[in-house]
Amino acid sequence: MTHKNGALAGIKVLDLSRILAGPSCTQILGDLGAEVIKIEKPETGDDTRSWGPPFFEGTSAYYLSANRNKKSCFLDLKSEGDREKVFAILENTDILVENFKPGDLQRIALDYESLASRFPRLIYCTITGFGLQGPYRDKPGYDALIQAMGGLMSITGPTQNQPTKVGVAMTDLTAGLYAAVGILSALNERSHSGKGQHLEISLFDCQVASLANVAMNYLVSGEVPQPLGNHHPSIVPYGTYPCADGEIMLAVGNDAQFSRLKKIVGNGLWENEKFNTNQGRVEHRAELEAPLNQIFASQSRAHWLGLLEAAGIPAGPINNMRDLETDPHQKARGLFRYMDDGKTPCLSNPIRLSRTPIKKYSPPGKN
Known part of the structure; x- marks a missing residue:
């Protein structure tokens, strides 16, 4: 499954991870051309193989989402004989990714400290929930x-x-992305120093880092952010609005766009100077949102989206998965596709490289 023209062609990865954060990281590396060997438990394999329904030809959709472009090898890491096979693989491995509980791999001499002297060029990525300290x-x-x-x-x-979980495992996926960035950074550094290193990724750390501007708002103001539904803490109007036949998403990002919006919806109330700036609109959010909701509810989504698009105001429908499957832009970009067997569905990797594009989408290995 090595891609001879991939950006990471020639790089070998040993994947000891399970579930989503680690596998999503190694899938990115595999998509980019690295050879990925995934070690799974004998008999059952990665826990997510059975996380269903739905299943595709006996394998869960969950497992398929994060394990393409990999070979699978079923080994019992508690077995000395199977660990020797792992050591043999490591002789020609550039990167190891694992997400065991802290201390588990130390007990079987597969932690970074146990391997570093034997494999000094190895880039060893540890992904945990809360980190190795604390x-x-x-x-x-x-x-x-x-x-x-x-x-x-x-x-x-x-x-x-009503605190609410995001609808996809975003913390896992964010950690996988940070892990991939860290690995590529270490790989570049190794090209100069000749030495590997230990990379530690914590889901907790990644989650806090991803709070971005919301956390900065708190650090600057001391005010605890509250949930705003589908609306924005620092921009108004920016959120979902009910139309006669459903909702649309409106994202008015600056004062010029708001000026154009006023011409479309026509409401004398908005001529008040306090709405001329985004700061004023944020401070008088409720006073502005109430009439805006009523105005949008008077016409269909198609009516408003046509006017908003013509005026250059960011807005769009709220698509479910079936809507997204038939969306013309999604089709043009080829984001829903099949793996190389022509039958296993998957999502395209969004990284688009000009000289070394991602071409291979091999189904997860079974041997």
Whole structure:
């Protein structure tokens, strides 16, 4: 499964990870051309193989989402004989990715400290829930738990103080992305120093980092952010609005766009100077939102989206998965596709390189 023209062609990865954060990281590396060997438990394999329904030819959709472009090898890491096979693989391995609980791999001499002297060029990536130090070190690191403890749920959901989990395992996926960036950074550094290193990624750390401007708002103002439903804490109007036949998303990002919006919806109330700037609109959010909701509710989505698009105001429909499948832009970009067997569905990798494009989409290995 090595892609001879891939950006990471010639790089070999040993994947000891399970579930989503680690596998999503190694899938990115595999998509980019690295050879990825995934070690799975004998008999059952990665836990997510059975996380269903739905299943495709006996394999869960969950597993398929993060394990393409990999070979699978079923080994018992507690077996000395099977560990010797792992050591043999490591002789020609550039990167190791694991997400075991802290201390588990140390007990079987597969932790970084045990391997570093024997494999000095090895880039060893550890992904945990809460990191290798700190009072939460030994807590289980499930995505929803991290969303809750890492602040994301407190700012997500309806405005009626109902903390809500994001609909996809975003903390796992964010950690996988940070891990891939860290690995590529270490790989570049190794090209100069000739030495590998230990990369530590914590889901908790990644979640806090992803709070971005919302956390900065708190650090600057001292005000605890509250959930705003589908609306924006710092921009108005910016959110979902009900039309006669459903909702649309409106994202008025600057004063010029708001000026054009006023001409479309026509409401004398908005001529008040307090709405001329975004700061004023944020300070008088409720006074502006109430009439805007009523105006949009008077016509269909198609009516408003046509006017908004013609005026250059960012707006769009709220698509479900079936809507997205038939969306003309999605089709033009080829984001829903099949793997190289022509039958296993998957999502395209969004990285588009000009000279070394991602071409291979091999189904997960079974041997």
